[in-house]
Structure formats: C-alpha cells, structure tokens
Amino acid sequence: MSFTTCAMVGLLAISVWLHWMGNTNSATSALVAAAMVAISMVVWRYGGGLLWGGLLYQVTLMSVILYNAAITGGVASPVMTWLAIIPLLPLFIASRQWAIGSMCVSLFSVIALYFIQSHGLLPSVVEQGSFALQSAGDEPSHGDTSWQSMSFAAGMFSLMLFAQMILVQTYDTANEQHLRRLRQSNKRLETLSNNLKTANAHKDQFLAMVSHEMRTPLNAVMGYLGLLSSDAQLPQAAGQYVQGARNSASHLLTVINDLLDFSQIQQGKLVLSPQAVNLKDMLASTHQTLSPRANDQGLAYPLELDESLPTWASIDPHRLAQIIINLLGNALKFTTEGHVIMRVSFDADLENAKHGQLSISVTDSGRGIAPESLDAIFKPFVQLKISDNDLKAGNALHGNGLGLAITRSLVQSHKGTISVSSTLGLGSTFTVKLPIEEIAPPANRNISSAVTHPAVLDLLVVDDHLTNRLVASATIKRSLPNATIDQAVNGTEALEKMRRHRYDVVLMDLIMPDISGTEVVRRIQNDITHPYKDVPVIALTANVAEEAVNECMALGFKDVLPKPFDREVLVNAILTHAMKDEAHPAAL
Ligand code: ADP
Numbered sequence: 001m002s003f004t005t006c007a008m009v010g011l012l013a014i015s016v017w018l019h020w021m022g023n024t025n026s027a028t029s030a031l032v033a034a035a036m037v038a039i040s041m042v043v044w045r046y047g048g049g050l051l052w053g054g055l056l057y058q059v060t061l062m063s064v065i066l067y068n069a070a071i072t073g074g075v076a077s078p079v080m081t082w083l084a085i086i087p088l089l090p091l092f093i094a095s096r097q098w099a100i101g102s103m104c105v106s107l108f109s110v111i112a113l114y115f116i117q118s119h120g121l122l123p124s125v126v127e128q129g130s131f132a133l134q135s136a137g138d139e140p141s142h143g144d145t146s147w148q149s150m151s152f153a154a155g156m157f158s159l160m161l162f163a164q165m166i167l168v169q170t171y172d173t174a175n176e177q178h179l180r181r182l183r184q185s186n187k188r189l190e191t192l193s194n195n196l197k198t199a200n201a202h203k204d205q206f207l208a209m210v211s212h213e214m215r216t217p218l219n220a221v222m223g224y225l226g227l228l229s230s231d232a233q234l235p236q237a238a239g240q241y242v243q244g245a246r247n248s249a250s251h252l253l254t255v256i257n258d259l260l261d262f263s264q265i266q267q268g269k270l271v272l273s274p275q276a277v278n279l280k281d282m283l284a285s286t287h288q289t290l291s292p293r294a295n296d297q298g299l300a301y302p303l304e305l306d307e308s309l310p311t312w313a314s315i316d317p318h319r320l321a322q323i324i325i326n327l328l329g330n331a332l333k334f335t336t337e338g339h340v341i342m343r344v345s346f347d348a349d350l351e352n353a354k355h356g357q358l359s360i361s362v363t364d365s366g367r368g369i370a371p372e373s374l375d376a377i378f379k380p381f382v383q384l385k386i387s388d389n390d391l392k393a394g395n396a397l398h399g400n401g402l403g404l405a406i407t408r409s410l411v412q413s414h415k416g417t418i419s420v421s422s423t424l425g426l427g428s429t430f431t432v433k434l435p436i437e438e439i440a441p442p443a444n445r446n447i448s449s450a451v452t453h454p455a456v457l458d459l460l461v462v463d464d465h466l467t468n469r470l471v472a473s474a475t476i477k478r479s480l481p482n483a484t485i486d487q488a489v490n491g492t493e494a495l496e497k498m499r500r501h502r503y504d505v506v507l508m509d510l511i512m513p514d515i516s517g518t519e520v521v522r523r524i525q526n527d528i529t530h531p532y533k534d535v536p537v538i539a540l541t542a543n544v545a546e547e548a549v550n551e552c553m554a555l556g557f558k559d560v561l562p563k564p565f566d567r568e569v570l571v572n573a574i575l576t577h578a579m580k581d582e583a584h585p586a587a588l
Helices: 001-021 024-046 048-070 080-085 088-093 096-118 145-230 236-267 280-290 293-297 317-331 388-391 401-413 464-480 491-500 517-527 548-553 565-581
Strands: 275-278 304-307 312-315 342-348 354-365 417-423 427-438 457-463 484-489 505-509 539-541 559-562
Touching: 001 024, 001 048, 024 048, 024 342, 048 080, 048 096, 080 096, 080 145, 088 096, 096 145, 096 304, 096 388, 145 317, 145 464, 236 401, 275 317, 280 293, 280 304, 280 312, 280 317, 317 342, 317 354, 317 401, 317 427, 317 457, 354 565, 401 417, 427 505, 457 464, 457 491, 464 484, 484 491, 491 505, 505 517, 517 539, 517 548, 539 548, 539 565, 548 559, 559 565
Parallel strands: 304 342, 457 484, 457 505, 505 539, 539 559
Antiparallel strands: 275 312, 312 427, 342 354, 354 427, 417 427
16 A cells, blocks of 8 residues: 555655656656556555555556556657556566466567557657757657667667566565475474474373372371471480471472472472461461471571461462472571561551552571572572681581572462562661451361371271371371271272271372272262262372372362371361361261
C-alpha cells in the first residue's frame, strides 16, 4: 500500500513537472496514471483483492510508459528504461510467475513498438522539449530515428530484460539453497532439542530414583538415631555422639532436598499447598529448630513476634519453614559471635485488613557481605570466598550454594520479595515480605502432638524394607503405645491383609518390587467392598515431587508424607485420619 501511494504521489509530481516544462500530453498521461493507481488501490482494498488491484496497477504503469515512449522517440526513448523496472514489482508483491509474465509482456511491447515504428505506423506526436533521442535533424521525430539505433535500442532493452530474468532465477536458486541450509540446521536443532529433552527427562528420573534410594536408608538412620536419642538410659557421651550423627544425617537430608527442590524449580513444577496455619506457633517452632545450634555457638538468638501478627493465616507451612530455616541457617553459619535475631511483623492492607504483608527479617552480627556480591549470592551454586577463620570453623563444609537461590524462588512463588542489606565485618539483614491472608480458626483442629497418646488403633505398615518397617513401627509405638501394628512386606501381602481386616490407618510405601503402593490403593477402591475399601491410606514416600503428591491425592490417599518422616507429623497424620474415619472411630 505504501509503495503504491508513493508511486501515485510520484506520478502527480511528475505530471506537475512535465506540465511546467510544456509537455502537456505526457503531463496528462501521468495525471491519468495517478488516478488509475488510486483506483487500483481501491480495487485491491475493497474489491477484487491483490490480483485485480495489482493487474490494474501494472497495466496502468505499462500503458503510460508505452504511450510516453511512443510520443518521445519510440523504442529509443529513455522512457523505455521504466518498462524494464516495472516487471520487478510483482517479484516483491506477487509471485515469481507474475514477475516472469510481466517481463514477457514488456518484451512483447518493445517488439511490437519496434515493428510499429519501423513500419512508420507511429503517429508523429512528439512534443516540443521531449527527451527523445534525436537524429541529426533539428526536429525530434520518430521518423528521423535511424533503423540501426532503433534496432540497437530494442536489442539492448531485450537483453536487459533477459538479464533480469536470469537474475531472478539466480536469486531464486540462491534463496532455495539458503532455505535448504536453514531447513538442515533446523532439523539438527530439532534433533538436539529432542535429545536434550530426553536427557532432561532421564535426569529427572535419575534424580527421583537417587533421592529415593538415598532417602530410604537415611530414613532408617534418622529413625534409629531419633529413637536412640530419646532413650533416657543412654550415657551422656553416647548421647552426644548420637546428636552428632543426627546433625550430619539431617544435613545430608537437606542437601538431597535442596537438589530435588532446585530440580523442581527449574522445571517449573513447584506448587504451593496453602493451608490454615497457626502463625505464631509455626514461627516459634521453626525458630526453635535451630536454637540448639545457636546455643552451641554461644549466640544470642531471640525471636521477636509483633503483636500485629494474625493468629491464623493461609500459607504453605512447609515452604515458609524452608525459607526461614534457610535464612536462619545461613545467619548461624556465618556468625561466630554476637546475635542472630528474627523479627516478624504484619502490615495490614489499607483496603482489606485481612490481607497484608508478612515481614520476616533475620539480622546477624556475622561476617557480612561485600556490596558487589549482594546480587550474586542469590544465583545457584554461588558461594563467596571463605576466610581462613571460617575455614577453621568448618563453615566451608556446610553448604552447596543453592540455599538462597531456592529461597528466592520460594519467595517469588508466594508472590513475595526478598532483600538484603549488609556491611562487611558487621553483619547482614535478610528481609522477606510475603502477602498473606488472615483466616478464621479452622473448626477441626489437629490433635495436639503429645509425647504419648492413648488412642487404641489398628495399623498396617507396608514397606518392602525391613528396617523401614521396624523404624516406622518403633516410632509409632513410642507415641501411640496402645496401637497394634501389623506389617506387610509387599503390595500383594498388603492387599491380602486389607481384604481380610479393616485397619484404622494403613501406612503405605509407594515403590515396591511386586505391586506399587498406588496400584494397591487402586485395587482396593475398585475390587473390595465396604467397609474394607474405605480404609484411610497414608503414603510414605521418598519422592515428594509435587506431581507425585498430587497424583496420590487424586487416587484417594488421605495424605502423603515424605521419608524420612518426622515423628510428630506422622503420629498427627495417623490420629487425624483415624479420627475422621466415622465408620470406624478409633477408641480414644
Ligand atoms: P550456601 O549453601 O553456601 O549457604 P546460599 O545460597 O545459602 O548457599 O548462600 C550463598 C552465599 O551467600 C554463601 O556461600 C555466603 O557466602 C553468602 N551468605 C548467605 N547468607 C549470608 C549471611 N547471613 N552472612 C554472610 N554471608 C552470607
């Protein structure tokens, strides 16, 4: 459209110019051509489309050129140059066939003009002041043009058109080659991308597998150590060794969890599960988790909870705890003396007081961070240079450089922000702001996690690893001394037992050599009749990927707990689901 508009404006300008020069016929023809071009635009836009608009445009331009050539010297007229240029237009706006067709029409017009002129049929309409090639005579007239110069001009013009055709063809061939190369490189890229996708999928499977394989023995190690450490008869020295072993095991678990979380974040699979949380309790118990470490280091470790904090809020407690533990863990790691203070406050929104920003800040008096490194520390696998003092303190051993990258992703997935201010040698403050919603206390409260609970429950633990079964049974027995715990060594045995006996709760491992835990639940729900099919089943799995968890919940599992399990969490889950089960209320 813009090109045609330019042509129209150009024709109008030429018309004015020719008129000023006294070439009235040429000026009129340019004016008529401008009008025809305008009509062709209207046809193109509102009528026959590109085909008819383009045809009218092309015919108009060729006619005006031929007419002007005829009145300014025939084939030898300089106007003929335009006849060679016009066919190039369809090359860009239409197809190759149109361009070749136009060139042929141009060629045919020149030959026709040549014959008309050489047979003296061209009327003598050459204007005064025209640009026609002139013969030796004073008056410019086609009749005076010699036969040789006419033939030479027509020949040159034909050659020019021929050269143009070859150029178009060469351009086509070059284009085709270029396209072929592009297609080849696209194909290579596609293969590479498919290979990468496959490799990535293998990496995920590998990670899930390795994490499962590592968590399973770690589950046993942590379970036994937990049981040992709660043994009152343990000598003091042995208690310390057990504590050391527990710390290392829990550090190993953090590393495995970090790697798994990082992989999930990378794949965009991290999904939040907000639930009703008693905020103050949750913050206090999370803060308390690292209090033994702060005590060991001789650091002041206060928690300042603002009065403005809502009691109940809707938030993902697991992820919030992960954010806080990461920040507190870092603060303790990089502080040798002084304090690590955690302050939490709530700023209600002006429009809706139930919504607001939860602000958690962790301030330490540690080694601080240089201003130029403040951005870098949030990148994965970035660890700043360790000083000799830190090396001596063994701090270099604890960390994989993923903590803050994961923390920032977790904060962002809550639609929150994280910032840091720090002075080298004086300490740092990390501040996290998360939007939260205050909610009413839930009607059905969780059963409190007393050390022992008198509930008389009938439980089944299904796991193909003997140690896992023993650890789970011993752990449950510690908190629920009146529980009867049956065991199944695989899916088949679990199915048999669940067909014959209605348990209060079944704890099911997911990966087993014969039938998977999910398949067992599917068969129970499809094949077995009431009341056996309604048994609450809790999955115990080392694969806590969000997808796997959602799949289990969709299948009908009542809960999915990660391995190694936390005693309180496990016992609470058992009590909750046993109590909810109205058909078979647990004897409490
Ligand atoms: P790491 O597992 O190494 O702690 P992070 O991602 O948690 O990994 O932290 C990255 C780096 O940021 C750390 O190695 C440390 O150099 C620096 N850093 C983080 N928190 C603090 C802090 N509170 N004080 C000083 N340096 C810190």
